[in-house]
Amino acid sequence: MMRLALAGLRRHRGAYAGTFLAAVLAVALLAAGGLLLFSVLTARPPADRFAAADAVVAGAREVTATTVTDKKKGKTKTKTKSERLTGAGTLPPELTARLAALPGVDGAVADYAFAVELTAGGRSVRGADHAPVVGHGWGSAALTPFTLRSGSPPGPGLAVVDADLAERAHLAPGGAVEVTTRTGTRTLHISGVTREVLPAQGALFVADADVAALSGLAGPTAIAVHTADPAAFARAAAPLTGAAVRTGADRVRADLPGALPDYVAPISIFGFVIGITGFAAVFVLVGTVALGVRQRLRELALLRTIGATPRALRRLLGAEAAALAAVAAVPGVPLGVAVAGLIARRFRDLRVVPAQFEVRANVGVALAAAAAGVLLTVLAARIAARRAVRIAPTQALAETAVAPRGAGALRVVLSVLTAAGAVTVLAVVPLDGPLGMGMSFVSCALLLCAVAASGPPLVRGLTAVVGRLAPGAMGRLAGLIARAEHRRIAAVAVPLVLMFAVNATMLLNSALLGDLAAAEQAARTAPADVRLDVGAGLPLGTAAKLVTAADVSGAAATIPTRAVLVSAGKPEDYAAQGLLATGAPALDLGVRSGALTADGLAVSTFLARQEGLRVGDRVPVWLADGFRTELPLTATYERSHGFGDLVLPAALVGAHDPRGLVAALALRTSDPGRFAGSALPPAAPDAPEQQGAWELMVAVSLGFTAIAVVNTFAIATAGRRPEYASLRLAGATVTQVRRLVTGEAAIAVTVGALLGAAVTAVVVGAFSLAQDGTLRVLVDPATYAGLLGGTAGLGLLAGAAAAVRCVR
Known part of the structure; x- marks a missing residue:
């Protein structure tokens, strides 16, 4: 065979x-x-900041939930789910000495890691590859190890920077930098530059005596231990710490999560x-x-x-x-x-x-x-x-x-099942949640399967209408042939449907989310007279002084963070904001029930519906560093695009987020000109990156399906050489045959475009309705027209090129 x-x-x-x-x-x-x-x-992380340590003790770096389900015959099933945190909890300060006293321990070093916004010469400085800058006490420099290339260790009011930061900001011993943390903004002078550089994070070291004031940490984020027997130390330390003891390659996970x-x-x-x-x-x-x-x-x-x-x-x-x-x-x-x-x-x-x-x-x-x-x-x-x-x-x-x-019955069954599956996904799955984009593609795929399964009868009905609209004698002949050969037309049209529907769905839905984020940001900040651009961030204490100024009648300061809720035994991570609001409302979240309070929790209408939450419930929340708190639910709001699904007290977020800095400040004031800079912060900082990712995936998909369209037209046309030869023998000219083939291609392209537009309309319309109750199909007319025109143009070009080659 x-x-x-x-x-x-x-x-x-x-x-x-x-x-x-x-x-x-x-x-x-x-x-x-x-x-x-x-x-x-x-x-894996490109470098281990604890490479010189033998073991590291650190708190949990994820929220873990375990559920036990009773099965038949007395058996139980245990399921454990985890969600990564974006911050690090602290350990008791006295734990360092207790660990150092254990048998076989040669020394223990407390590491205080905290996020830093570094400014030099009025310009924000980041690490290599736009990496974050992390501050430490100089006592933990030896854990990597970091050694001095020039200068001396830091004393009070001094700092050491790594070689990469020094090169980027043109820093040398004697220079000065401005350091912003959640406790405030300070000017530090450079005392030295390290020889080593970590590829994934910038490093700034301060005097150990300055760590508490700069970081605001109540204890170390990790404790590194030197010992000849890490396994024995792990067994001995476990009862003392109540935290994870990490050895070997696992030590790197003890670092500040935002630095990895x-x-x-x-x-x-x-x-x-x-x-x-x-x-x-x-x-x-x-x-x-x-x-x-x-x-x-x-x-x-x-x-x-x-x-x-x-x-x-x-x-x-x-x-x-x-x-x-x-x-x-x-x-x-x-x-x-x-x-x-x-x-x-x-x-x-x-x-x-x-x-x-x-x-x-x-x-x-x-x-x-x-x-x-x-x-x-x-x-x-x-x-x-x-x-x-x-x-x-x-x-x-x-x-x-x-x-x-x-096989007509099988086609009908397949088309009905796939169409029903698409309708179920669009009707049941919450498309306004984090699964919305993925589920919209699933529904699009199911509808395309339904179109493919019922392709011949669908195409036959459409060609009966489209074929009659073709002008001229050769156009009418093309229409007759298309109706008779509807299966061949279907084989050519389906790739066009795929090409348009899949890519239009991804691009239009992504554009819709970006438009909604921008529109809701404008609506949220509409009550404010001034929207301050706070640059890299503003300490909460500084923002509190601004909002209490004499001519400020109302203010809203927000601190972006992440928070975790546990639902049905599964931790879920959500974008959140810490909110400090005073006076007249300067931020309109579109509250649907309850009211925003200074010490309560507010959730988006999507999250309230998803989790079955109501005003008055007490909701357990895990903050960025793993700190668990339980807050009363006081409000639900609808303007969550580009903002987040939870609103928490600003003081609580500032104390437990690794950065804890105000990112946006809106003011109501009688003298807007007094406040320097009124640029609106971006609604969703990651929107350009997300849109770029979707566009790249669309480009890959378009390339593949475009070649498929050309390929299909070439195969379909090449298989009809004897038919074209018979027409030439019957007296048809080359021009007439080409017009015939072009007419058939135009019919196939029109049918494919109509079916593709129908699939797109269903999916994009349902996705739009789920977001804010508004039915949209085009979303972005320019993108829609470009995709439709490009798909049609490619189909016509592929059909014409194949015809020219074949007739010749």
Whole structure:
């Protein structure tokens, strides 16, 4: 069978060229997505600040919830879920001495790590690759170790900076920097510069006596221990600390979480890339293989006349597909490695992934991508061959072989099931939550499956209308042929539907979220007369002095943070704000129930609905450093886009967030001109990066589906050479034949655009309704028109180019 399959591939090189190209691209994109996901899952911090220590004691760096479920026969099932924190809790100050007194311990060093906003010469200074700057006491410098390249250790009012910060800010011993922490802003003079640099964080060291005043920490964030037997120390220290004892490679997790690269978001992004790629690959491969099989109907009928069974033909087509995909994997995998590198580079530029992220080659991932490509191609061949292999042997003698009818009931069932699944997702899943974008793509994919399953009858109905609108004699003939050959038109139109609907859904929904964030930000701050741009951040104490000024009648200061709620045994992390409000309202959150209070909790209407919360409930909340508190729910609000789902007391957030700085300040005043600078802070600091990530994924998807469209048109047109030759023999001119082919392409493009617009309208409309109750379909008319015009233009160009080549 394999020898026969290879002979078939050699004989039908032209027919299988398109399938080969589609398989190469499918393997390349699967390999790229797989390598990106593998790399982000196995990524490790680039450096360990506790490299010179043998063990490190630190508090929890995540919120963990454990649920026990009773099963049958007296058995129980235990499930543990964790959520990463963005801050670090403190340890008792006296714990350092107790640990140092344990047998086998040669010394213990307390490390106070705190976020720092550094300014030199009026310019904000960051570490390498825009890394945060973290402050420490000089006593913990030896834990890395950091050593002095120049200058001397810091004394009171002095600081040591690492070599990278010194180079970026042109600092040297004797210079001065301005340091802002949650306790205030101070000017420190540089006493020295270190020789070492950590790639993921800038380091600033102050005198140990200044740490408490600068950091506001009640105790160390970690305690490093020198011991000859870390395992024995861990056993002895466990009863004393009540905290984790980390040894070996796990020591790095004791660092301040904000100083370590965060790979949580990239995991979902790259997983999404694989989902889009796999879905598009199935569509593209099924379409190209189906067209190739249709061109060989007479050959399949001839094989039936000499005794081949449908099962044998399925095996033959499957073997051909497997051999073709195996060969396609040879160039596809290296191409995927190159594509992964390009995507990673662009994502680093957009700051969607940490600057230290690198793609790691892996043989297992490459082989898995190749195997997935082979499996998808074989699956496509099986689907395409389902009806074709039942062709009657007498069709070998017919002038035109036609695939047998049938499978109508199966198509109806599949289309109904997938459409019902899409409706269920759109109606049941909360699209206004964090899963909204992903679930909108799932619903789009289900609707596209419904369109593909019911493609021929749908296309037949549309061509009956569109075909009659074609002008001229050749246009009318094109309409008649399109209605008669609706299955071929469907095979050409479905890639166009895929190309428009998937990419339009991603772009329009992403643009909608950005527009809503901007609109709600404007509505939130509308009551204010002045909206101060506080730069890198403002200490809460400084903001409190501003809001109590004599001519300020109302003010609102917000501190961005993250908070964790536990729902059904699963911790969930949410964007939150600490709010300090005084006087007349300067911030309008669109409160729907209750009222904002100075010591209560407010949640978005989405979160209240999701968690079943009501005003008056007491809600347990874990703050950024893991501190657990229980607050009364006093209000729910609707303007949460670009703001956050929880509002907490500002003093509470300032005490437990690693930065704890005011990011936005809105004032109501009779003298706006007195306040310098009234620039509005951005509504969502990560919106440009998120939009850039979506645009990059759209670019990848567009490239793949665009090639699929060109490929499909080329295969469909090439298979009709005998038909065009018959028209030429009957007296048709080359121009007339080209007009006929162009007319058919125009009909296919119109049908594809209509179906794609319908799918997009359903998904984008439902997503828009879920956000704020407003039905939108276009969202961004320019983007919509550009995608629609580009899809139609590509289809017409592909059809015309194929016709010119074929007729010539």
